Amino acid sequence: MLDEIRDRLYGGQVSPESDYFALSILAFNLLTHTHPFKGVHKTLRSLAERMIYKVPVFAPDPDLIKPKCFVPIVVPALQTQFEDIFMKGNRFLIQTDQQPVQAQPLQKMQTQTAQKADLLIKPIFELTQGEQIRDSFAITNRLLVKTNQRYLVFDCSNYGYTVLKHEFSAKEADQVWIGEKEVLAQKGMELWVLRNQNDWERLNNFQFKKESQWTQYKNILAIVEDEFLKMLYLDETNKDFVRIEQTPVFGKGFQIRSGALWQQVGGQQYFFYHSGKTLSTVLSPLPIQDLKILDNQLLMAYRNYNPNKETAILYAYGTVQNLQAKMQAYIDLENLKYFAYKASNVHHGLIFEPADDQILVRRTEDFAVLQEIDCKIISDFTELSSTQAGIVAIQPDYCVLLNKK
Numbered sequence: 001m002l003d004e005i006r007d008r009l010y011g012g013q014v015s016p017e018s019d020y021f022a023l024s025i026l027a028f029n030l031l032t033h034t035h036p037f038k039g040v041h042k043t044l045r046s047l048a049e050r051m052i053y054k055v056p057v058f059a060p061d062p063d064l065i066k067p068k069c070f071v072p073i074v075v076p077a078l079q080t081q082f083e084d085i086f087m088k089g090n091r092f093l094i095q096t097d098q099q100p101v102q103a104q105p106l107q108k109m110q111t112q113t114a115q116k117a118d119l120l121i122k123p124i125f126e127l128t129q130g131e132q133i134r135d136s137f138a139i140t141n142r143l144l145v146k147t148n149q150r151y152l153v154f155d156c157s158n159y160g161y162t163v164l165k166h167e168f169s170a171k172e173a174d175q176v177w178i179g180e181k182e183v184l185a186q187k188g189m190e191l192w193v194l195r196n197q198n199d200w201e202r203l204n205n206f207q208f209k210k211e212s213q214w215t216q217y218k219n220i221l222a223i224v225e226d227e228f229l230k231m232l233y234l235d236e237t238n239k240d241f242v243r244i245e246q247t248p249v250f251g252k253g254f255q256i257r258s259g260a261l262w263q264q265v266g267g268q269q270y271f272f273y274h275s276g277k278t279l280s281t282v283l284s285p286l287p288i289q290d291l292k293i294l295d296n297q298l299l300m301a302y303r304n305y306n307p308n309k310e311t312a313i314l315y316a317y318g319t320v321q322n323l324q325a326k327m328q329a330y331i332d333l334e335n336l337k338y339f340a341y342k343a344s345n346v347h348h349g350l351i352f353e354p355a356d357d358q359i360l361v362r363r364t365e366d367f368a369v370l371q372e373i374d375c376k377i378i379s380d381f382t383e384l385s386s387t388q389a390g391i392v393a394i395q396p397d398y399c400v401l402l403n404k405k
Contacts, residue, residue: 003335004035008051009089011356011379012334017091024085024094031078032057034070036086041065043135045257046290048335052381053132053396056086119375122401124162124392125152132396137178138385139218143392144178145399151176153183156387160403166194179219179234184242193237204240206232215256217274222261226251231279245278258336260291260298273298273320282325289313294341294386296320297351297364300327301336317351317367329367340384340391352391354382359391359402375402 005022037050042063073079084090135146141157153166173185183194189208192200213224221232229249236243253264262271269284286302304312318327340352348365361371385392390403
């Protein structure tokens with residue numbers, strides 16, 4: 001099935017309910033000239049994320065930019081059905097006779113089920129009623145979780161457990177970022193740093209612009225504007241200043257997806273990675289569709305053009321060495337994976353790749369699968385991160401810490 005109609009909220013499985021979902025997408029597209037999950041969202045970049053977080057084109061979300069071609073549904077009973085399907089997760093055969101139907105919800109994926117005996121699953125925090133996780137970011141010793149209600153910063157420096165260090169209302173800041181030591185926040189067009197538990201200080205040598213886009217590599221915040229690429233070193237603040245490096249660029253030639261940054265220059269694509277102390281660029285050996293990169297390990301979705309002039313999206317793991325990207329393993333996937341990476345000074349590193357009901361452990365030497373760990377709460381779209389406390393697994397409705405017993 002095409003990605004545009006695959007039911008990602010329920011794992012992409014084919015069933016009568018997934019057929020109802022696919023038909024509702026086609027009907028909505030026919031009536032509104034727009035796919036229900038198209039448009040531009042500031043944080044939910046992919047079609048799958050929009051489906052999972054239930055943010056259709058008509059959702060009242062300030063971070064959503066609707067396509068100009070979108071024509072709203074004017075029949076209330078029909079609009080109610082689309083809201084039931086796209087915003088509430090119900091699945092039923094769409095009715096066009098303007099008579100309301102009784103939606104029958106699918107059974108929600110169980111998040112607390114039996115797991116393999118040697119895997120310990122520990123909830124990091126509990127969601128309140130109506131709360132959903134929107135975003136997260138992890139570095140070695142810290143974890144930031146953003147929900148629709150609050151920001152939470154956890155200390156992850158000790159194996160086996162996490163400690164909540166800071167909690168802020170979602171209304172207190174537009175964005176929050178963590179370094180290994182500092183916590184910074186965007187409030188309007190201004191940048192602030194947390195000095196004490198609740199004492200914010202404004203950083204006077206930087207202001208955001210309306211066209212600013214950003215992504216974070218470890219403790220470096222990369223900000224793309226129309227004329228500059230700016231690198232903010234989150235852990236290097238002094239009084240009311242933060243260390244900034246900037247390079248003149250053509251901002252419209254940059255793309256940010258899945259936390260990765262790349263640019264188009266002279267018909268070539270160059271992506272950025274954290275080379276130790278700063279961000280470096282590498283010529284991409286393949287035409288990038290999407291990219292997930294951690295340190296020097298990357299998973300790339302790329303466009304493959306065949307002689308019949310048809311385009312397919314394929315996936316490959318690779319490594320950056322000596323400012324060159326080497327693609328080493330071409331993998332049969334249906335979507336980009338939010339994998340975790342654990343480096344090693346002795347042997348090869350390890351990739352922890354989410355899959356339906358399991359985690360695949362790959363070695364970075366050749367990306368061969370070393371182990372398959374059964375875990376019923378994991379899906380293709382689970383976001384995994386590596387910390388000193390263990391592997392963090394996040395979906396919209398849970399955040400847990402995974403360790404071997």
